[in-house]
Every structure is written in C-alpha cells, then in structure tokens.
Amino acid sequence: MTLSSKLSDPRLFRQYAYVDGKWTHGEGGREEAVFDPATGEALGHIPWLEAHQITAAVDAAEAAFVHWRALRADERCERLLAWYDLLQAHREDLATLMTLEQGKPLPDARGEVEYGASFVRWFAEEGKRTFGQTIPSPIPNASLGTIKEPVGIAALITPWNFPLAMITRKAAAAMAAGCTVIVKPAGETPFSALALAELAERAGIPAGVFNVVLGDPPEVSRILCGEDRVKALSFTGSTRVGRLLLEQCANTVKRVSLELGGNAPFIVGPDMDPREAAFAAVAAKFQTAGQDCLAADRILVHESIHDEFVAHFAERMAALTVGNGLEGEIDLGPLIHRQAVEKAAAIVDDALSKGATLVAGDQSQAPGENFFMPVLLTGVTHDMKIWHEESFAPVAGITAYANDDQVIEMANDTEYGLAAYIYTHDIRRIWKIMRALEFGMVSVNSVKMTGPPVPFGGVKHSGLGREGGVTGIDEYLETKYYCLGALGSVSGS
Numbered sequence: 001m002t003l004s005s006k007l008s009d010p011r012l013f014r015q016y017a018y019v020d021g022k023w024t025h026g027e028g029g030r031e032e033a034v035f036d037p038a039t040g041e042a043l044g045h046i047p048w049l050e051a052h053q054i055t056a057a058v059d060a061a062e063a064a065f066v067h068w069r070a071l072r073a074d075e076r077c078e079r080l081l082a083w084y085d086l087l088q089a090h091r092e093d094l095a096t097l098m099t100l101e102q103g104k105p106l107p108d109a110r111g112e113v114e115y116g117a118s119f120v121r122w123f124a125e126e127g128k129r130t131f132g133q134t135i136p137s138p139i140p141n142a143s144l145g146t147i148k149e150p151v152g153i154a155a156l157i158t159p160w161n162f163p164l165a166m167i168t169r170k171a172a173a174a175m176a177a178g179c180t181v182i183v184k185p186a187g188e189t190p191f192s193a194l195a196l197a198e199l200a201e202r203a204g205i206p207a208g209v210f211n212v213v214l215g216d217p218p219e220v221s222r223i224l225c226g227e228d229r230v231k232a233l234s235f236t237g238s239t240r241v242g243r244l245l246l247e248q249c250a251n252t253v254k255r256v257s258l259e260l261g262g263n264a265p266f267i268v269g270p271d272m273d274p275r276e277a278a279f280a281a282v283a284a285k286f287q288t289a290g291q292d293c294l295a296a297d298r299i300l301v302h303e304s305i306h307d308e309f310v311a312h313f314a315e316r317m318a319a320l321t322v323g324n325g326l327e328g329e330i331d332l333g334p335l336i337h338r339q340a341v342e343k344a345a346a347i348v349d350d351a352l353s354k355g356a357t358l359v360a361g362d363q364s365q366a367p368g369e370n371f372f373m374p375v376l377l378t379g380v381t382h383d384m385k386i387w388h389e390e391s392f393a394p395v396a397g398i399t400a401y402a403n404d405d406q407v408i409e410m411a412n413d414t415e416y417g418l419a420a421y422i423y424t425h426d427i428r429r430i431w432k433i434m435r436a437l438e439f440g441m442v443s444v445n446s447v448k449m450t451g452p453p454v455p456f457g458g459v460k461h462s463g464l465g466r467e468g469g470v471t472g473i474d475e476y477l478e479t480k481y482y483c484l485g486a487l488g489s490v491s492g493s
C-alpha cells in the first residue's frame with residue numbers, strides 16, 4: 001500500500017523540493033530515502049538539490065520579498081489565515097504523514113498539527129501589531145520615531161521530532177513580519193514540510209514566499225549561512241549543530257535565533273502526593289517517546305517520599321503501551337532511527353556501570369528494531385551521561401535530594417537551560433526555586449507549558465531568543481529610527 005493511498009488528498013504527499021512556487025527535482029541526481037521508523041520500510045524519496053539550486057531559492061525569496069513586504073499587514077494576515085484553515089481542514093492527512101515519517105502516535109500527531117496551526121493563526125494577527133513609537137524630541141523643530149521593518153529573507157532549519165510545528169512557529173512569524181522564508185527540514189521528516197508548502201500555495205501565498213529546500217545538511221547550511229542576502233537564520237535542533245550554524249553566520253552578521261537542546265530537571269517537593277507527582281513525571285518524561293526538548297531528563301525527588309514515588313512511577317510506566325503510532329491506544333512510538341536506539345542503550349549502560357539501579361525496562365519486549373522500551377533508573381548521579389546529556393529517549397533517571405538548596409544546585413548542574421518542572425504546593429518553595437533555576441521556562445505543577453502566547457526558549461546552551469508570544473515576531477523585524485528635522489516650530493515637540 002503506497003503512502004498516497006493512505007491519504008484522502010494524495011497531492012499532499014510530495015517528493016520534490018518547493019522553490020519559487022515550483023516542485024523541483026535535484027539536478028545532480030542525488031536523492032535520499034525516507035523511512036517509516038516503525039516498520040523500516042521506505043516511504044518515498046526526496047531529491048538533494050545542487051548548490052546552484054539552493055542559490056536559486058535565495059533568488060526566488062529575494063524577488064518575492066519586494067512584493068510580499070509591500071502588502072499591508074491585513075493582506076498578509078488574510079493569506080496566513082487561509083493557510084491556517086487549510087491546515088485544520090487537512091489535519092488527518094497531515095497527522096498520518098507525520099506518524100508515518102516521524103513515528104509519533106496518531107493522536108499526538110493530530111495534536112502537533114493543531115499546535116503548529118495555532119502559531120499560524122497567532123502570528124497572522126501579531127503581524128498587525130508591529131507597532132513603532134513616536135519619541136518626544138530633544139532636537140528643536142524635529143519629530144522622532146521608530147518603524148518596524150522586515151529583515152528580509154529568513155533561513156529556517158528545523159528538526160525531525162516536531163516536523164510541522166517547529167516550521168510554522170518560525171515561518172508564520174517571519175511571513176507575518178513581511179519576510180520570505182527558505183525552510184530546510186530534517187531529512188528524516190521532509191513530507192510534513194512539503195505538505196505545508198502545498199497548502200501554502202493553495203492558500204494564495206505567492207511563489208517565492210515559502211520555499212522548502214532539501215539536500216545535504218552541512219552543504220545547504222554553508223550556502224544559506226554564507227549568503228549575505230539571507231538576513232536571518234532561525235534554527236531548532238541540537239546544541240551541537242546550533243553552535244556550528246552560529247559560527248557559519250558570523251561572516252554575514254545575520255540575525256540568529258537558536259532553539260536548542262534541553263535537559264529538564266523535574267523537582268518533586270516533600271509536600272507532594274507521591275502518586276500524583278509520579279504520574280505527572282511519567283507524562284513529562286515519555287512525551288514524544290522522550291524525543292522532546294521539554295522531556296524530564298533528571299527527576300529529583302525529596303528523600304522523604306522517594307521510595308513511594310519510585311513505586312508509583314514504575315506502576316504508571318508499566319502501563320505505557322509501545323508500538324506503531326498508526327495503531328490505536330499507543331503511548332510511545334518508535335525512536336527516529338537505529339542510532340537513537342543505540343544512543344539510548346549507551347546512556348543506560350553508562351548509568352548502570354556507574355552504580356545506577358535498573359528498576360524496570362526490558363528491551364527484549366521491544367516490537368521492532370527502532371523501538372526502545374521505557375526504562376526506569378534510580379540512584380543517578382552527576383558523573384553519569386544521563387545527568388549531563390540530553391537522552392532524547394524514554395529513559396527516566398530518578399535520584400533523591402535532602403533540601404531546597406541542594407536540589408537547586410542539582411537542577412542547575414547542566415550546560416542546558418531550556419525548561420524545568422517544579423511540583424510542590426508550597427508557595428515560598430515555588431518562588432525560591434523558580435527564581436534560582438537557570439532555565440528559560442519553568443512549569444509549576446503542570447506538564448503542559450507551551451502554546452502560541454508563550455515566549456518559548458532557553459538560556460545557557462539551550463539557545464538564543466524566543467519563539468512565539470509577543471516577542472517572537474521581533475526575531476524577523478528591524479527597528480528603524482527616524483528624525484524629521486527642520487519642521488518649523490511645532491507645539492509639543
């Protein structure tokens with residue numbers, strides 16, 4: 001059964017790049033297979049564009065920028081809202097495409113389509129609020145002020161774990177600001193990006209405004225980062241690659257926003273109900289099969305409730321179902337590829353070799369070579385990989401702590417600073433710990449913490465800038481100051 005036959009609208013399944021409003025082959029004959037991580041079967045192929053074709057995408061985005069920026073904000077808003085409506089109308093097909101290429105269970109994929117679409121709607125409206133300022137002038141007979149203007153072409157390089165929402169969270173903001181975009185999705189999950197392009201075209205978004213290029217990642221980024229005409233780079237992905245891209249953008253002094261890796265602590269206070277906290281921790285750990293920048297990587301439990309918490313955590317974890325995301329009632333799909341499984345196994349082996357205890361996790365039960373059964377470790381310590389590395393896998397590491405000062409030090413003991421969780425009902429403890437944590441986002445007594453109004457982003461090695469919220473569009477805007485002199489005497493200036 002072909003992938004197209006699984007869609008009610010087969011034209012959403014595209015196996016070409018999308019440049020200047022045209023579906024584009026690679027002229028060098030290079031291509032890459034895309035696999036269903038659950039079955040290992042090839043879903044299709046995508047071309048790798050040649051260097052001159054990436055440059056042609058910049059040419060197209062440059063030409064389109066002139067007209068796109070000239071539209072009124074409400075005209076851009078109309079087209080973005082049309083795109084939003086089409087994302088909603090095709091949610092089922094988009095979710096099916098996503099589950100097939102990324103592996104997440106269908107309900108999670110539907111949720112991501114909704115999540116991704118919500119950024120399009122949010123920024124469609126935000127684009128009408130790019131207000132400037134008037135400034136009381138210290139200069140005689142002059143009027144001063146500022147105007148917000150689009151930076152120009154934005155290159156957007158995105159990951160495979162949220163293959164649709166990580167694109168729309170960037171592209172919608174950039175396009176609402178009046179910018180044109182060149183998206184380079186992850187090779188593991190290109191079809192969600194290409195379906196976005198198909199629906200952008202149907203929404204009346206002009207050729208050259210939303211482009212999707214495909215190719216060898218280092219080669220593509222070297223071209224886009226080295227292009228002086230590309231004025232902004234927004235990257236979501238690993239800290240390792242984020243560092244590379246930041247360096248590559250230095251010569252052209254681009255606006256750079258980075259959404260990088262996470263290593264979230266999940267802190268449980270002594271006043272918490274152990275069962276309630278444990279069930280929340282399972283949800284925070286195993287979301288997206290642990291392949292989530294917000295996944296709870298280090299679970300820090302007050303010593304007074306540690307053993308009860310571990311028992312409830314193990315009970316809830318044992319009830320999780322692992323399988324093909326297209327099947328019903330699945331909690332965890334596969335990891336994205338075999339290397340991810342091997343990395344997860346290495347993190348577990350490293351922890352055990354350094355004294356951790358394996359409470360649960362039997363890989364012999366895995367239903368396929370890309371699956372990794374949930375693992376629960378206790379006694380995790382500072383010297384283990386699981387403490388410092390983003391596991392990006394369904395591996396939970398729990399350890400006990402004695403007091404608030406100690407848990408703050410433990411939580412901050414990482415180069416990452418994206419998200420952290422605190423579970424306690426003591427308001428003084430909440431305020432003390434939240435203020436002391438070195439993280440961009442802190443969620444108290446809630447696993448769910450994101451959405452379009454949220455300034456999403458991290459500190460330390462988890463990134464630069466914020467996406468979403470009322471500041472996300474600023475990543476794609478310049479502030480131009482003007483001084484209108486020799487106006488003759490005007491009152492109040």
Ligand SMILES: NC(=O)c1ccc[n+]([C@@H]2O[C@H](COP(=O)([O-])OP(=O)(O)OC[C@H]3O[C@@H](n4cnc5c(N)ncnc54)[C@H](O)[C@@H]3O)[C@@H](O)[C@H]2O)c1
Pocket residue numbers: 157158159160161162166184185186187217218219221236237238239241242244259260261262292293390392418462463
């Ligand atoms: N902070 C956030 O909002 C957020 C959201 C989702 C994922 N992430 C992070 O993304 C990572 C998982 O995604 P991933 O595996 O796709 O990340 P990755 O860094 O391997 O790849 C991300 C993108 O960069 C490209 N890329 C890879 N190597 C490159 C290179 N050498 N030069 C240029 N481009 C290159 C990939 O093709 C992909 O498009 C995790 O670290 C996760 O925490 C962060």
Ligand SMILES: N[C@@H](CC=O)C(=O)O
Pocket residue numbers: 161162291292293294450456
């Ligand atoms: N779950 C995150 C994506 C990171 O992996 C989000 O909500 O943006």
